[in-house]
Amino acid sequence: MHAKRLDHIEPFHVMRIITRAMELQSSGVDVVNLAVGEPDFPTPKLVVESGLRALREDRMKYLPALGSDELRNAISRWYRQRYNVGVPKNRIAITTGSSGALLLTMGVLVSPGDEILMADPGYPANRHFVSTMEGRPILIPVGPETDYQLTPELVEKHWTDRTIGVMVANPSNPTGTSIKQDILKDIHRVVQANQGTLIVDEIYHGITFGVDACSSLEFADDIFVINSFSKYFAMTGWRLGWAVIPDKFIGSFEKLAQNLFISSPDIAQRAALAAFHPDSVGECEVHRASYQEHRDFLLAELREIGFKIPVEPTGAIYIYADCSGFSNDSFKLCEDLIESAGVAVAPGLDFGVYRANEHIRFSYPKPIPVLAEGVRRIRAYLGR
Ligand SMILES: Cc1ncc(COP(=O)(O)O)c(C=O)c1O
Incomplete structure (x- = not known):
């Protein structure tokens, strides 16, 4: 059973x-x-070539649990270049897809019975990451009137003494709708006021039309930000993503990552170094x-x-x-x-x-x- x-x-x-x-x-x-x-x-050509080169060097090994220094530095530079925001390398953890990042984040945050608020409709796995940790995903119905996204009012209304966090995807799967920076900032304020944690899934960043999805890292450093090479960089099968972690959770995230994954794939990490090349x-x-x-x-x-x-x-x-x-x-x-x-x-x-x-x-x-x-x-x- x-x-x-x-x-x-x-x-x-x-x-x-x-x-x-x-x-x-x-x-x-x-x-x-x-x-x-x-x-x-x-997958972009240079990424494939970089992966092939890595394979030929024949030294596929375990890497540090939070990822190679080169890739963590490259992501840090990407935040500077793309968003003009400083994200130190030590807050960046490379994971097996953003799925790995989401699992580890929930593992770090959720104790049995804890509640995480999230939009309904939303990405199916999110509620199950919470359930896997024996927490309770609280699905908040959202519709066109809020662009299918949570609002500060909805978060406030559904917050209970068991709530420990809120999960937002910007843009969202399945609706493709984005959340405005001001609304996200207000949600963050509500979460902060309640001593909770905000988790923002930015996996579809880069794939936006007519709006520039802003990163929540532009206004706060106590948010878990989840991202991936899967979608914008067309690397679903390479299984590589990352999380940007608030300082106080880095140690817990690292020890859980060491135990659950040892490290994310060496070949994918070396290939992904070429993802940020201008070509x-x-x-x-x-x-x-x-x-x-x-x-x-x-x-x-x-x-x-x-x-x-x-x-x-x-x-x-x-x-x-x-x-x-x-x-x-x-x-x-x-x-x-x-x-x-x-x-x-x-x-x-x-x-x-x-x-x-x-x-x-x-x-x-x-x-x-x-x-x-x-x-x-x-x-x-x-x-x-
Ligand atoms: C919103 C969202 N988050 C996370 C994921 C997981 O993607 P991956 O593990 O490939 O990074 C997906 C996949 O479709 C998604 O739609």
Whole structure:
């Protein structure tokens, strides 16, 4: 019998859709896959070359638990260059994806019964990182009126004597909406006033359109900031991310990282050194421009079909669409779309409970002709 904490952990429901998509594909059916949340672009060339060079040197070893000095310094320089903010190397921890950073952060902060506030809809794993530590994720329903983000008022309203922190993703998965700097600062004030900790997931930084996502490090140094090479740098499979840790938690974070991971992959860390090279950043900026084109295309098409998308996503790689005009069972709609239209999308159910049955998520890093084919099939299926 599994441990009790597993009772509070749900699978990624979208995996059922993705598995079905793979089955259909292997039996020769062409599927338009808009379910998976990852860039379609290859990893920047210099990063791959740097990884290959590292392999040839044949000295893949354990590294310090918080990462190589070179990469931690490179990230520190990146904060100076990109945000004009000073983040000392010793506050930067390299992790196995931002998933590693989130697990360690929750491991450091959460005792059994502690509550962490987060937006519903939100990234599915967040609530499960908290449950794994036997804490209680408190899902706060958010909608278009707050750009699907938390506000200081909502945080204040849901704060109890068990609350120890708040988790925000900027921009958010699944809604692609950002949080304004002033609102984030006010949330931080509320959290501080209650002696809690703010955790800000900035994994989609770099992939924003028309707004420059500001880092919370620009105004505070007592926030956990989570980031990753996965999305902007198109390195999902390299499993590399980082956390910027408030001074007082560095020791605890390090000892937990030593025990749970020993270190993050040597090859990925050496490859990632080339991610900040101007040529790599140049490639990522080209990707960013095409993500914007893809968003513009899909947003207009989905709205025309009749999906309600009241807030324009300003970043990430997703559109979270209200499908209540077609179905009040979004999981069933996802199943029908894969079976009858050959289009895979993610059900709202994965992202929380609030109006989850009325929403589906489209992940749009695909060439425009693929998106157009997906739209054509959805139109045909819905008779639009
Ligand atoms: C908001 C958010 N945070 C964290 C992650 C984890 O990504 P990774 O572990 O690849 O950095 C994801 C992945 O989709 C995400 O959407």
